Amino acid sequence: MNTTGLLEVTAVRRVTPRTVRVTFTGDGLGELEPWPDQQLKLLFPPPGRPVRLPSPDDDVMRWYQAFLAIPEDERPVMRSYTVRDRDPARAAIDVDFVLHDASRHDGPATGWARSAAPGDVLGRYGPDATYRRPVPIAGTVVIAGDETAVPAAATLLSEVDNALVFLEVPDAAEEQPLPGEVRWLHRDGAPHGKKLLEAVRGASFGPASAAWLAGEAGMVRSLRRHLVGERGLDKRVIEFTGYWRRELTQDDAPTSEDLADAREKLGG
Incomplete structure (x- = not known):
C-alpha cells in the first residue's frame, strides 16, 4: 500500500481527561495490514497553511x-x-493523543489535538512494515510504560496472553479498559517513572522472561538497566522505544544516550 498521503478527521472524543482519541480516514487505510505496536508519522502543517507533502x-x-x-x-x-485501533470497512484508524495539564507546555501535535475537529487534515507517512517489530515471546512478557505507551500496550495485549503489565499514569482517571490484567500505577504528583520502576523491581519473574518497554526515554533506559543488570535478561529479548524526552522534542538533536540506544536497536 501507499505509505504516504492525507488523513481527514471524522471524529474526536475524550476517552480520559488527558487523552483525546481522533478518528481519521484516508486513502489506503482500508488495506492497512494490522500488527501490534503499529507506528506512523503524522505531519502537522504550519499554522494557516495546508499540508504540503513530498512526492x-x-x-x-x-x-x-x-x-x-x-x-x-x-x-x-x-x-x-x-x-490505537482500525476499521477497514470505513478505511479508518484511531490515534490517541496525550494532553499536558497546561496548554503552555503544548508542542505542535498536542496543541493540534487540543482543538482538533472533524474536517481537519493532516499528512501521514506509514505505517511502514519495514519498521515492524516482533512481539516478544517468552514464558512471561513484561510490558511496562507510561501513559504514552497505553495505545501500543493495548494492541500488544490483543496478541500476548502471558503478559505482566505495568502502566504508570498521572492518576486513576487516566485508566482505560484493556485486555487482560493491568497493574495501574498512579503518579499522583510523584516523579515521572518512579512508581513504575519500583513496581517492576518488586515484581516476581524469572530471567527467561522477555520485555517490551515504552514511554519517556530516560525512564525506559532505567527500566532496561534494571532488567539487564539486576534481573539478568538478555538485551536481545527486550523491545524498547523512548517515545519522548523530558525537556526535549523530536526536533532537538539526539543526546549521546539517544545515539547509544539507536545503535543498540540496530544491533550495533
Whole structure:
C-alpha cells in the first residue's frame, strides 16, 4: 500500500481527561495490514497553511530527503504516533493523543489535538512494515510504560496472553479498559517513572522472561538497566522505544544516550 498521503478527521472524543482519541480516514487505510505496536508519522502543517507533502516514494530515505527539501516555512512538523485501533470497512484508524495539564507546555501535535475537529487534515507517512517489530515471546512478557505507551500496550495485549503489565499514569482517571490484567500505577504528583520502576523491581519473574518497554526515554533506559543488570535478561529479548524526552522534542538533536540506544536497536 501507499505509505504516504492525507488523513481527514471524522471524529474526536475524550476517552480520559488527558487523552483525546481522533478518528481519521484516508486513502489506503482500508488495506492497512494490522500488527501490534503499529507506528506512523503524522505531519502537522504550519499554522494557516495546508499540508504540503513530498512526492510518494517507496524508499523511506528518498522520501525523507524530499520532505527536508520542502521550504522550512511550508514544511510540516513530523511526530510519531501509534495506531490505537482500525476499521477497514470505513478505511479508518484511531490515534490517541496525550494532553499536558497546561496548554503552555503544548508542542505542535498536542496543541493540534487540543482543538482538533472533524474536517481537519493532516499528512501521514506509514505505517511502514519495514519498521515492524516482533512481539516478544517468552514464558512471561513484561510490558511496562507510561501513559504514552497505553495505545501500543493495548494492541500488544490483543496478541500476548502471558503478559505482566505495568502502566504508570498521572492518576486513576487516566485508566482505560484493556485486555487482560493491568497493574495501574498512579503518579499522583510523584516523579515521572518512579512508581513504575519500583513496581517492576518488586515484581516476581524469572530471567527467561522477555520485555517490551515504552514511554519517556530516560525512564525506559532505567527500566532496561534494571532488567539487564539486576534481573539478568538478555538485551536481545527486550523491545524498547523512548517515545519522548523530558525537556526535549523530536526536533532537538539526539543526546549521546539517544545515539547509544539507536545503535543498540540496530544491533550495533
